[in-house]
Amino acid sequence: MITSAPVGDWTWEVTAHDDEIRPTRAVQTAAAVWNELAERNLAVPDGKVRVLARSGDKLRDVRVDESGLLLGSDPLAPQSDLAQAVARAEMLDGDFVLTIRIECPGRWLEPGFEYRAEKLFVIHVEVWDGKLLVVTLETYSDAWLTMDTRDREQPELHAANAPRLTAALEGISALLGSSPTPGDENRHAAPSATGFRDLRSEGPAYADSWGTFEGLNRASLLSARVPQSECEYESEYESITEHPVRYVSIQRDGRTLGFVWASVGDAAAGYVPRTAAGDETFDVGAKWLLRLREAHSQGLSPFAAMDWLSQRPSDPELGFIVEDTPQNAESLDALEELSGRY
Template sequence: MRATTAVARWTWGRDLGGDSGAEAGVGPCLRKLFTAHEVLGRHRLMVGIPKVSVSVHEAGERNSYLFRGEIELRAVGSPLETAQEAAQRVHEAMSPGETGSVYAHIDGPGDVALGDAYRSEPGLFRLGGSALLGYVGVDLVTRTDFWLPYDLKGRPQPQVHAANAPRLSAALRDLAEALDSDTDPDDPTSFARPNETGAENFLGEDGNALDVWSSCELPARYDVFTHAPGFDRIGYRRTAEAEVTCVPIRSDDGTLFGHLWASEPENAASFEPEDIDDERTYHAGLLWLDRLRAAHDRGLSPAEALTELSVHRPDPDAGCADASGTHITVLRELRDQGTRPEYSGHEQGVGVAVGHEVMERDVVDGRGRDLTDRL
């Protein structure tokens, strides 16, 4: 199972020993990143030629970048050779200025062991690297549960665990050796508790694994449809108190994915999923949110966006609007019709968002010093 935020995270890091300047930031960051990538490749936890996203901040300027983009490698050699090629391409494209913090990450497919075979799994891990203020670090994040004795719904998965947990444990051991740094398990997330050899489920008082999918993942998914990003400041609002106009969205076989709705007086519009636990419904809803955001950015009002999207061409992933079912209702009543998640109060950990954007806002070095305000 795949969560929308991190299931577990591990970190490694050490001081740079007084290096400074652009080479001290970009070079060491990428060398450590590709050293770790080579280890994961040996264990088939990351496969293929990676695409590397790199951000180089200008020193003293929080929102100014000397470089921000993606590097596509032609081939992968030794970690040193690959890092040198990538660093050279970054330096050639960098704007003039003093280098501050450097961040890089790789999202890549990996192989999951299932019995005697392997299955390619997109985004099995995210591998990140950072360099700032004399410190270089690497972090590894997974959003999947193949490494746990129980899946995120609390169901036993002995064969999956037996086939994959030892692979992760061996990779963590080899990463510590290759990076010359102890493996540091991050704080517990909402889904699992990482340790030096892998991760473990949360157990209830009865000794059974908790269903963190229902208590944590489903509420997080549903929150996307009810709250706009940027504290409801980006795009249309995604909640309304008054009546809304809504249009059913159906799959090509007639299954109801949910409703697209809009409220002109409240500048609000969103998608209301019928069953947030259904993967097709969830991903269809995200596509409709993207279309609403694009309509907002083009200056359309909520009503204009709803009218335009009601005649959008059918899509096998997003479904299509059933304009004949257009009606007016109170949003609260519409939301009461479908399957909605309930918060259970499970707060074993905090959701860790996946991505170097979070690292940039909350950076702590290997000795526990908060470096965020010094970027």
């Protein structure tokens, strides 16, 4: 399963005793960590970078903030957007905190198949006072676990993916000259220095952590992008249902971003984000929810709303509905399982 919050994380600290750690070195370090993932086919090109510099004594004072920068094969190639952002950070003087964040598309393996997630890993590199460099690696997949985040054992998946993660952690440790500090056990898993602890004997902290928490977290990410209605409870379809649902896929640029659904038994409809599509699924999903709000304000039933949506003029920002005829899912949970698994 792919999650919208980290399944686990690892941190390394590097202290400079002589030279000051400047922004260029921070970006080079982040790119080198990315290369360790890429060597194991855990990261693929098209990573997106954010460069953020804030005053050391007042972190709300943002001095440089550039996001959506492409991490190319030569990250600091002259005149690239990333190189120009780093150059602006290099011009800063005084005490400042620098953060480099890379969202890493990557691939995980299943028997006979290979799947891509747009945010399989995230790399954070922070520099404090020019002397302390902190590297954090987060993963947003449970492919490395002996049990997935819905409490199902997955020996073949674990065997195919966990050794690659272990090798990447070893490579990053060799690069940085220190061992990682695993993050604390969380709702999904328990990180270790070599990957994750095997929780099959003691059990995870929460039963079906994905089903318990992921829906709530995804709903929060969507609602944060949707303007509040003046008459919120009168202009929305119900967001949950115990009945089977019918759904259509939303695609843009050849990728499925999510699913618009309607209940077959009550007045519920909504949008389920495909988590493997990354943050883009939430940006697009918010726009489809606004269209559903408009359909509801016209008094349309959920099924009529789906027909109405399919007849609306195309919008490149929203993507388009793929199917001429909606597909069936036995429950909203089954559709959410599909949206989070691949």
